Amino acid sequence: MAGTTVPLTLGRARNERVASTIYLLRRNPRMIVGGLIVLAWLFVAAFAPIIAPFDPIKVNVIDSLQSPNATHWLGTDDLGRDVFSRVLWGSRISLSVGLISVSIGLLVGTSLGLAAGYLGGKFDLIIMRGIDALLAFPALILAIAITSALGPQIQNAMIAIGIVAIPAYARLTRGQVLAVRAREFIVAARTIGCSPLRIVMRHIFPNVMNALIVQATLSTAFAILAEAALSFLGLGPQPPFPSWGQDINYSQRYLPNLKWWMSVGPGLAIFSAVFAFNFLSDALRDALDPRLRRSA
Numbered sequence: 001m002a003g004t005t006v007p008l009t010l011g012r013a014r015n016e017r018v019a020s021t022i023y024l025l026r027r028n029p030r031m032i033v034g035g036l037i038v039l040a041w042l043f044v045a046a047f048a049p050i051i052a053p054f055d056p057i058k059v060n061v062i063d064s065l066q067s068p069n070a071t072h073w074l075g076t077d078d079l080g081r082d083v084f085s086r087v088l089w090g091s092r093i094s095l096s097v098g099l100i101s102v103s104i105g106l107l108v109g110t111s112l113g114l115a116a117g118y119l120g121g122k123f124d125l126i127i128m129r130g131i132d133a134l135l136a137f138p139a140l141i142l143a144i145a146i147t148s149a150l151g152p153q154i155q156n157a158m159i160a161i162g163i164v165a166i167p168a169y170a171r172l173t174r175g176q177v178l179a180v181r182a183r184e185f186i187v188a189a190r191t192i193g194c195s196p197l198r199i200v201m202r203h204i205f206p207n208v209m210n211a212l213i214v215q216a217t218l219s220t221a222f223a224i225l226a227e228a229a230l231s232f233l234g235l236g237p238q239p240p241f242p243s244w245g246q247d248i249n250y251s252q253r254y255l256p257n258l259k260w261w262m263s264v265g266p267g268l269a270i271f272s273a274v275f276a277f278n279f280l281s282d283a284l285r286d287a288l289d290p291r292l293r294r295s296a
Contacts, residue, residue, distance in 0.1 A: 061079065064076060094228065114205065152234060157231075176207065
């Protein structure tokens with residue numbers, strides 16, 4: 001009877017935590033605002049071929065440098081391409097780079113952090129010295145250097161941004177593992193003969209997930225900014241494919257002539273996406289952090 005009661009109690013406690021988290025998220029205005037903007041951009045990225053009113057790479061010199069009007073909502077660029085359509089299509093690249101690069105950093109960094117934190121000793125020392133070496137360089141400068149070495153392609157930008165994201169996940173995961181591995185339930189799992197892999201995946205990793213979710217959301221905002229910076233410098237997707245950073249680079253030469261609309265569209269797109277993911281990260285932190293949960 002007691003053996004049946006324990007799993008039921010644990011399951012009930014888990015369900016209560018999930019319900020409490022959902023309740024806190026629904027009450028948080030940052031979650032609502034950030035979540036709606038992120039969902040809107042994901043929708044736009046998925047259905048850009050249907051939503052976009054014009055071909056984003058089709059040149060039409062006759063319509064070049066038109067200010068915003070009923071036909072071209074955000075005007076046209078120097079080649080007559082519709083700025084609004086390019087912003088919509090550019091979301092596919094920016095969000096793809098953000099999500100894929102964050103996935104690379106999350107997978108590699110978390111694996112290294114779990115191994116370093118649980119195994120300790122020389123293994124921990126070697127991994128963390130490598131992480132410290134990456135942290136010695138500013139993240140954006142390192143991403144520029146890696147992309148320059150690999151070549152200016154969108155895949156290389158994803159790899160570069162993913163690499164510079166690894167240290168944050170590795171250090172965060174290692175710190176969480178060190179805080180958890182000496183607790184009673186981990187000692188009990190070792191005592192009954194659980195393998196290290198089972199202990200890490202079944203008992204330690206679930207206690208690290210909340211912090212990783214918050215970090216992944218925050219990292220996505222940085223990845224979008226980094227992709228825009230790389231594209232601005234010509235190290236991202238190459239013309240004529242639309243990219244927010246690349247379009248801002250093209251538009252700067254026309255700002256002295258008051259052709260402001262070429263940069264406003266992609267600039268607002270970058271701002272809104274980064275703003276939304278930062279808001280989402282704050283809301284998730286408030287809901288998932290036990291200390292903040294208790295204060296709420």
